Amino acid sequence: MNFRQLHQGPELLKIANVWDAGSAVLVQAQGVPALATTSAGLAWALGYADGNHLPIDEHAAALKRIARVARVPLSADSEAGYSDDPAAVADTVLRFVEAGVVGINLEDGADAPALLCRKIEAIKAATARAGVDLFINARCDVYLRNLAPGRAVDEVLLRARDYVAAGADGLFAAGVTAIIDIQALVAGQPLPLNVMARPALPGLDELQRLGVRRISAGSAIAEAAWGRAQRAAAGFLAHGAGDALFEGAAAYPEINGALNAAQG
DSSP, X not given: OOHHHHTXXXXXXXXXXXXXXXXXXXXXXXXXXXXXXXXXXXXXXXXXXXSSOXXXXXXXXXXXXXXXXXXXXXXXXXXXXXXXXXXXXXXXXXXXXXXXXXXXEEEOTTSOHHHHHHHHHHHHHHHHHHTOOOEEEEEEOXXXXXXXXXXXXXXHHHHHHHHHHHTOSEEEETTOOOHHHHHHHHHTSSSOEEXXXXXXXXXXXXXXXXXXXEEXXXXXXXXXXXXHHHHHHHHHHHHSSSHHXXXXXXXXHHHHHHHHHHTO
16 A cells, blocks of 8 residues: 555554654564654754754755665655745755655645645646655644634634645644544545644544544654653663663664664
C-alpha cells in the first residue's frame, strides 16, 4: 500500500515521528507502515533550534540518510518551507523528493493562509512537471497558536477550503483535542484528517471511530528521548555508574543488532 492509500484506511495511520537514521530503524522495527520526520527532533539532532532554522542542505542530507534505511514510505516535516517565496519552497521540496520522500508536511504557522495556498500550488506544479506523486499534508496551526479563540473550528474549515482548492492532500489540525471539534473537522471538509498526540487527545479506537485518518507523535518521542538522556547524564555526573544511568535503557546488543539488520 502506498503512502496516499494509507490515508484511506481501514486502519488509522499511526506516525511515530523520527529524526535520524537510527531512530528510523528503531521505529521501523515496530512494524510501522510508514515513517515521517519531526522537524523539531531533526533540527535538535543537527544542533539547530526548531522553527525554520534548518539549513536546507543539512535537512536534505539528513533525509537522504533516513531514506537509506527506510523500508516503508517516508514523509518529511518541511516546516513552512524555509522561505516566503513559493518557487523557492517548491525547489526545496523537490530536493527532499530527490532525497527519498514521498510526502511532506507544510505549515501555515502565523502567516496568512493565502501564502500556504501559493506554496502548495507551486509544489503541485513542480512535482507534476517532475512526474512525482507527492502527498502534501497541510498543517493548520490555528489550535497550536490559539489563532482564533472561540471559533477555531470555523477558522480551520475556512482554511481547509482554500487548501483543498490549492491541491492539498491532507489536513493536519495540529493541537485539536476536543471530540466535538474533531467530529466537526472530519465532517466539514473532504481531506483525511491528521491530529497530533497531546495529553488530552482521545485514544486510538475513539479517533478511528470519529473518522480521523492519521495521528502523529510530533516531537513527543524526540522530547522523551532528550529527557531520558538528560536524566541519564545528570545521574552519571552525580553518582557515576548508578541506577539512573541504566534504568530503562535499551541493551547494546539490541540496538547494534537492529542497525546491523538495517544494512541488509
